[in-house]
Amino acid sequence: MAAKILIASPLRPYTDADEVQADGVTLGELLNDLDARYPGIRFRMIDEQDQVRRHMRIFINGEPVKNLAHPIRSSDEVSIVQALSGG
C-alpha cells in the first residue's frame, strides 16, 4: 500500500524532497519502508521503544496519530512535522 508522505524540513537531508512515497499497511510498516529508502530517518523521529519522539508529530489526513499499528490506505496523506518548539 503506497502512501504519500510529507517530510518535515529537518528530515529533508535524508529525502532531498518534501514529499515522498512509501509502502505499508500500517504506520509502522510505512516508516520501516521509509527507513529502507532513506536509511536513518526512522530513528530520528521514532525512538527505540517505538514511540514518536517528544518534539515530533505524525498526522494522517490531518489527524494526529501516535500508534504505529494505525492502518494505512493508499489514499492517505501522512505528514511528519516537528512540534512548534524553538530554542
Added chain:
Amino acid sequence: MAKAKARAKAKTQKTSRPRKSAGKLILVATRKGAWIYRGGHGAWRADGPHFLGQIINHLVLDPRDGKTLLAAASTGHLGPTLFRSTDLGKSWQESPRPPAFKKQEGGRTVKRTFWLTPAHANEPNVWYAGTSPQGLFRSEDGGVTWNEFSGLNDDPQYRGWMGTEQDGTPSGPMLHSIIIDPRDPKHMYFGMSGGGVHESTDGGKHWKPLIEGMEVVAGFDAKTVSFHDPHCVRLCPSNPDRLYQQNHCGIYRLDRPSKIWKRVGKAMPAKVGDVGFPMVLHPRDDETAWVFPMDGQTVWPRTSIEGEPAVYGTSNGGKSWKRLDQGLPKNQAWWTVKRQAFAADRGAPVGLYFGTTSGELWTSRNEGKSWACIARHLPEIFAVETAELG
C-alpha cells in the same frame, strides 16, 4: 614500591621526546555544529561548520588510524545519531545503528550520545560510547553499528545508582569519562553524573564502584553511590596507575592500587575553591594537571568566578595550584568551560585548548602561562579534542 615504580616510569617518560607531527587538529563540538581547526604554531584554519544546526556533543579522531572521525549528534527535535568520516571530515556517513537501548516494557530512550572513547590500541575497530540517560555502548566495526555493552544498562543495582532523569544534571544524567587502561583493554573505568566512578578488571563483565574518599553534597551520605557526581575523570597517559578527577565536590587524585581518592583541590585558593567541570593532564608528566574553576555557589551560576576566568595548574600532583590567566579577559567574562571542552596536545611544551560556553576557542602554547583566542562567535562549545596527524 608500586608508587616508587610509577614515579620512576613517569620520570622516564617525562624526558622522552614527543613525536613529530605532520599537523594538528582541534575538534570543536558545539550546540549548533562542529568545526575542525587545522594547523598549529599559532596559525589555525577553520573548517566548518559541519552539521550546521545539529547539536554535536563530542567529535573524536581515532588515534589508531589517524583518519576516522566520529561525531555524536542530535537536534532540538530529532533523535540522536552518530556520523562517521574516514577522510578527516571531507565526507560523512550516518551510523545505520547508533547507540539505542533495547526495546522492552518500561525501556529507556537514548536522548543523546554524550561521550566517545576509542578502545585499546590492540582493538583497532572498537569504540565505546556513553549516553544520556546513562548507558554504556560498544562498537566493534569502527563506529558504524553499536550495541549495549556489558549488561550494565539493565543491571538492577546500577539502574538504582543511575537514578531517574530527575536525579541527573539539568542537561540530563550522563555516562562519561570512559577510560581504557593502555596496558590492559579489560581494565576500564567510567563516571556517571550522577552515579559515581566505576571500575572493571574483566572487560566489563563486572563493575565495582570506586568512590571511597570522594565527598558528596553536605548532609548526604557519601556511602550512597548515587549521590556521587564525578564531572570528569582522566587517567595519566604517562602513568596509568594515576587518575585525576574534577568532581561536583572537589578535585581528586587516585594512585592505584589504592582505592581511596585524595581531595587535592583543598590546596586551591579558598576564594576560588575546587568546583569545576574539566580536568586536563600532561601527556608526559603525571604531576602536572590543569582545571578551570567555576562558580558553584548558591544556585550554581556555572560562570567563571567573579567574571574573571582563569585556568589553575599544578606541577606537583595537586599539592599546590597556580593561577594561569595571562591573556584571558580581566573582568566581565561570565563564561565557563564544560567537562569535555578542555584538552591538551602532545607537544613540547604542551599546547592547551579550551572552548567556552560563549563560543570562544582559546589556546596556550606554553602549558598555560599565557593564552590567545583562536576563534570568537562560535555557538556554545560542548567539547574540544586535539589530534595530531602523521
